[in-house]
Amino acid sequence: MSMINLISNLFAIDSLQFWWYLTRAAGLMGYFLIWLSTVWGLVVSSKILDPFMERAFTYDFHEYLSWLGLAFIGIHVIVLMADQYLPYTLWQVLIPFLSPYRPFWVGIGVIALYLSLLVTVTFYLKARIGAQAFRRIHYLSLVGYLGATLHGLYAGTDSVLPAANLMYKGTFLITLFLVVYWVVLLYGRKQDEEKLRKQLLREKRRNTARPAAAGNSR
């Protein structure tokens, strides 16, 4: 038996279902990694890991998770085009809502892919576009993550399984909790900054008023 035959028999590559299983497995893996990257990013910006890990590591790992997730989504999409049962054309994969199967929810997946790609690419453009634009684009990752969740849940065959359903809901709830924590923290930080700014302004006014008052008394 040749090596190719052996591999083909081991994994049933010549069966119609092989590619379908592969695209679903890659989709699930890609979803999990994109979720992990999203929650890792929230944890990093909430400074939860600062006492335990180096910032340089947590930042690089965040970027690495995003690329790994995108690589699995690349496999998810390429295999979809190789599938003999319902082969996708390049346009059906690239242009949202052209899918022959569940066009709306698959279209949401295409948009989620573009958003995740945009956010990941801007890791390299931070110096050129500035910190504020980088941060604003980065917020889109939450929209991308939400799109990926809805896409997996409503386009996926496995969503009928209690394990898959629980995975989507569990990961979503963890993300929601971290988003609320991050927003509360951000609000608290803004309030502290505002208080400090007002205090400095008051001190500055007091200091400029004092010499004037001293001058008047002479």
Ligand code: HEM
């Ligand atoms: C961030 C981007 C994406 C993520 C995280 C993602 C993830 C997933 C997940 C988790 C599933 C469910 C798998 C299952 O239940 O077995 C799925 C299904 C599917 N995805 Fe994606 N996907 C993304 C982008 C795309 C794109 C760009 C396409 C292109 C057309 C696409 C096409 C599909 C199709 C057709 C299914 C249904 C497969 C089936 O269960 O029969 N996805 N995806």
